Amino acid sequence: MLLVLSEEHKEHLGFLSEVDPAVVGEFGRIAVEFLKKGSNPKIYEGAARKLNVSSESVQHGVEGLMYLLTESSKLMISEVDFQDSVLVLGFSEELNQLLLQLYLENRKEIRQILGKLAPSLPHYHNLEWRLDVQLASRALRHQVKPTVTLKLHLEDGAKRSARVLQTDPATLQHLIHELERALAELKSSHCRRILRNIK
Amino acid sequence: MRFRFCGDLDCPDWVLAEMSTLARMSSVKMKLLCVQVIKDLLDEGIDYDKVSKLTSDAKFESGDIKASIAVLSFILSSAAKHDVDSDSLSSELQQLGLPKEHTTGLCKSYEDKHSALQEKLREISLRLGRLEAVNWRVDYTLSSSELKQVNEPTVQLKLQAQDPETDSTQTTVVTITADKFRVLLTELKQAQTMMNALQ
Numbered sequence: 001m002l003l004v005l006s007e008e009h010k011e012h013l014g015f016l017s018e019v020d021p022a023v024v025g026e027f028g029r030i031a032v033e034f035l036k037k038g039s040n041p042k043i044y045e046g047a048a049r050k051l052n053v054s055s056e057s058v059q060h061g062v063e064g065l066m067y068l069l070t071e072s073s074k075l076m077i078s079e080v081d082f083q084d085s086v087l088v089l090g091f092s093e094e095l096n097q098l099l100l101q102l103y104l105e106n107r108k109e110i111r112q113i114l115g116k117l118a119p120s121l122p123h124y125h126n127l128e129w130r131l132d133v134q135l136a137s138r139a140l141r142h143q144v145k146p147t148v149t150l151k152l153h154l155e156d157g158a159k160r161s162a163r164v165l166q167t168d169p170a171t172l173q174h175l176i177h178e179l180e181r182a183l184a185e186l187k188s189s190h191c192r193r194i195l196r197n198i199k
Numbered sequence: 200m201r202f203r204f205c206g207d208l209d210c211p212d213w214v215l216a217e218m219s220t221l222a223r224m225s226s227v228k229m230k231l232l233c234v235q236v237i238k239d240l241l242d243e244g245i246d247y248d249k250v251s252k253l254t255s256d257a258k259f260e261s262g263d264i265k266a267s268i269a270v271l272s273f274i275l276s277s278a279a280k281h282d283v284d285s286d287s288l289s290s291e292l293q294q295l296g297l298p299k300e301h302t303t304g305l306c307k308s309y310e311d312k313h314s315a316l317q318e319k320l321r322e323i324s325l326r327l328g329r330l331e332a333v334n335w336r337v338d339y340t341l342s343s344s345e346l347k348q349v350n351e352p353t354v355q356l357k358l359q360a361q362d363p364e365t366d367s368t369q370t371t372v373v374t375i376t377a378d379k380f381r382v383l384l385t386e387l388k389q390a391q392t393m394m395n396a397l398q
Contacts, residue, residue, distance in 0.1 A: 130325040136393055138386055151325055151363075164327055164363045 001077050003068075003085035012064035013089055015057045021094050023051065027058075028102040031065040035110060065102075072103050073110040122156035148172050202291050204278040210295060217270040218296045224257045224267070230304035236271040237312050241319050275309055279316035285309055327363035354380050 005013075016024050030043060044062070048055035072082055082103055086096050127150060134145040150165045167175070185191060202210050221229060232253050239245035245268075254264050278288050285306040292302045309316075334357040340349045354375045362369045375383065 128325040135397075136390075141393075149325060149327065151327070162364050162366075 001075055002081055003071055003075070003077065005068075005085070005088065009064055009067065010089055012060035013068070015053075015061045016065070017089070017091050017095065019051060021092075021098055024095060024098055025102075027062050027065055028098070031062050031069060032102070032106050032110075034062065035066055035069065035106075035113060068099070069103060069106060069110060070114065073107045074114055076107075076111070079104070120156070122154040122159075122161065124152070125155040125160065126153040127151070128153075200294075202295075203287055204274065204281060204283045204291055206277070206281050211273075213266075214270055214273060215295060217266050220259075220263055220267055221270065221301060222296075222298055223259075224254065224301075226298070226300035226304050228253045228256065229301050230308060232267065233271055233275070233305050233308040236268055237275060237308060237316070239268075240272060240276055241312070241315060271305075274305070275316065276320070278309060279313065279320055282317070285313070327361075329361045330358065331361060331368060332359040333357070352377050 016027065027047075030047075034040070041059075044055045044059045048058045051058070068086075072085075077085070079100060082100060083096060086099055091099070129151075130149045132147050132149060134143055134147060136143060146169055148167050148169060150167070152163045152165065154161050154163065200209060201207050205211070224232070232250065235245050235250055235253075250264060250268070254267070259267070274288075274292070283291075288309060289302050289306045292305065293299060297305075336355045338353050338355060340351045340353060342349050354377075356373050356375065358371045358373075359368055360371070361367070
C-alpha cells in the first residue's frame with residue numbers, strides 16, 4: 001500500500017531537502033518526542049534562529065514528519081512501500097534511508113500511542129464486597145436474610161466512578177456461573193478457529 | 200496445593216516466582232523490609248530511601264524492589280485476612296521455598312502486628328454512606344400565617360452522611376413534630392437494644 005501525500009504535505013516536507021541530513025535527523029527525533037509528549041512551540045523558535053529560516057517552515061517540517069510517521073505506522077506499511085512513497089518527494093538517497101530508519105525504529109511505539117486514542121468504555125478498576133445478614137427491620141423481627149453488597153470501581157480515562165450494587169447469594173452464584181461460561185467460551189473450538197486465523 | 204494463607208486456594212504463580220527474589224536478600228534485611236511493608240499496610244507511610252538502602256546489597260533493580268514489596272504485602276495482608284496463626288504461616292512459606300531464617304523473621308513481624316493489621320483491615324472494609332455528624336435544635340412555633348396560636352415544639356435535625364457512590368459529604372436537614380419524633384426515638388431505641396444483644 002502506498003502512502004498518498006497531499007500537495008501541501010509535500011511542500012512542507014520539501015523544506016527538509018534544503019537542510020543537512022544531520023538536521024533532518026534532529027527534526028526526526030523532535031517529531032518522535034512530540035508524538036510521545038505533546039508539542040512544544042519554543043523548540044521551533046530555537047531551531048529557526050540556528051538555521052536562519054522562519055519558524056513557520058521549521059514547524060511545517062516537523063509536523064510534516066510527524067504526520068508521515070503516524071500515517072505510515074497507522075497503515076503498517078512495509079519498508080518497500082515506505083521507500084516508494086518517500087521517493088515521490090525527491091529526496092536524496094541518504095535522506096530516504098534516514099527517514100526509513102526513523103520509521104522502523106519508532107513504528108511499534110507510535111502504534112502503541114495510536115492504540116490508546118480509540119474511544120473506550122469505562123473499565124474495571126477495583127471491586128470491594130461485603131457479606132451482611134439482615135436480622136430485623138422495623139416491619140419484621142427475627143429474620144435471617146443474607147445479602148452481598150458490592151462496590152464496583154470503574155475507570156474511564158482519567159475519571160473514576162463507583163457503583164454500589166446489592167444481591168442475594170443465589171443471584172451471585174448465577175452471576176459467577178454466567179461469567180465462568182463467558183470465560184469458557186474462549187476455549188471453544190469456534191473461538192479458537194477465529195483466533196488462529198487472526199494470528 | 201491448597202494454602203491456608205491464600206484462603207484455601209492455590210498460591211498465585213507470581214508469589215511463587217518471587218520467593219527466589221526474596222531469598223536473594225539476607226534474612227536480617229528481609230525482616231527490616233517486612234517492618235517497612237507493615238508500616239505501609241497500616242498507612243503509616245513507607246520510607247523508600249530505607250527500602251532502597253536495604254535492597255542495594257542484593258543489587259535489586261527497581262522491578263525487583265517493587266516485586267518484593269508486592270509479594271510481602273500480599274503475604275502479610277492475606278494471612279491477616281484469613282486469620283492464619285504464625286506457625287501455620289511459617290510452615291506454608293517454607294513449603295513454598297522461602298528459607299527458614301527468612302520465614303522466622305517474617306512470622307515474627309507478622310505475630311507482633313497481627314491484631315493491628317486486622318484492625319486496619321476491619322476499618323477499610325466496605326461501608327456505605329457513613330454518618331459523619333448529627334446536629335439538632337428544638338424550636339417552639341408561636342404562630343403562623345395559617346393559624347394565630349400554634350404553640351408547637353419541633354425538632355430540627357441536621358444529618359451529615361457520606362454519599363455511597365461519590366464519597367462526598369451530603370447534608371440533610373429535617374424538621375420533625377413532637378409525636379413523629381417520639382415514634383422515631385422509640386424505633387431507634389428498639390434497634391439499639393437489638394444491636395447491644397448481639398455484641
